[in-house]
Amino acid sequence: MNLPELIKGGESETLEFKEKFDERTVDSAVAFANEKGGTILIGVSDKGVIKGTIIGKETLTQWANQISSKTEPQLIPLIETHELEGKKVVTVKILEYPLKPVSVRGKCFRRVKSSNRVMNAQEISEMHLQSTGMSWDRFPAAERTLEDLDLEKVKRYMRKAAETGRKAFAGDESPLQVLEKMGLVKGRRPTWVAGLIFRKDDRPFLSQAVIHCGRFKDHTFVIDDRLIEGTLFEQIEEAMAFVRKNTNVKFVMTGRPEREEVWDYPLEAVR
Known part of the structure; x- marks a missing residue:
């Protein structure tokens, strides 16, 4: 890690400067974990001036414990000490967390350019779904039944998919079996995407889906x-x-x- 070059480039989506370790440092750790990961430099001003920081015998351990104890799920930072211009600078490296979002004090942050922004409820929900490999349209549609689907449209899809060679279906497979195999019906209820693709003409699923x-x-x-x-x-x-x-x-x-x-x-x- 070439710290002088990093500092010269200024703060970014993956780099944060802090003159000292404080609560906002933990906020930055959470923001990095919720995005692509990043590095926090302790002992560097916002303008990239090397100020240095005082390091005691237990300082690094205390900082690591603060980040771990205040975050949910717990983050494990990689902390190292460096010397620049005769002063101590600490790097706090945060890896992208696989299961998101990570929170601190009940708040979730995300990195936007060179700043941290509090996430709203919708962003939190979407990030969680994405990190688990799910999306809202794969969930069963609220208060919808199989009666809302047009199985003739499913049959037309099956014929067209077979003609183009994109999918092959067994000759005895019913439209409902195909929907279940594709994960578009769960527990005898259509998912949102099933409704968006195969709904009956007189039964719209989402008013904004136009x-x-x-x-x-x-x-x-x-x-x-x-x-x-x-x-x-x-x-x-x-x-x-x-x-x-x-x-x-x-x-x-x-x-x-x-x-x-x-x-x-x-x-x-x-x-």
Whole structure:
């Protein structure tokens, strides 16, 4: 670790300067653990000036214990002493914690650029789901039943997936068995993602699960506007149709049986 070069680069998402060890040092440790990990330099001012710090016989052990005892789950820092410009500087290295978020005094912090920010309830929930390999859409949908799903849409998906070679299903598999195998039905209840993909037309799962398309002539004048609802598959198709409708196309005769379509904006870019 080249400390002079690190200090020269200034504070960042993975580096924090502290003139002394205090409660905010533990906050930084938590913020680093909740992101990519990082290093805290004790004895360096916010502007990167080496101030040094006083190190006693039990100082490093006490600092490590403070971080471990105040964090939940407990963090185990890697602490080392260095000498720069004849002064003592301590590095407190924090590894990214696998099960997030980590908290201190009942608060969870995350690193945003070169500062620590308190996380709100939604951020805490999302971080926990991500760290456990889960997401909200894989959980059973509240107050929903299999009656909310259109099994004919599942059958169409099965046929299309088989035709394109993306998935193979046994000939005797029912739509419900396929949903269960894919983890879209749990305990006889549809997950949120099952509803977003295969819901019945008259049974929306999430009111905010829509696509709002608009074509602007300038910053304030809208010349075409559409709110697209339906399943995710249907929304993608209708959104693409909206883009095609509002994109100029030029037909080029190449001598081949089919003419070539040249769009002002390549359709591949929006797929």
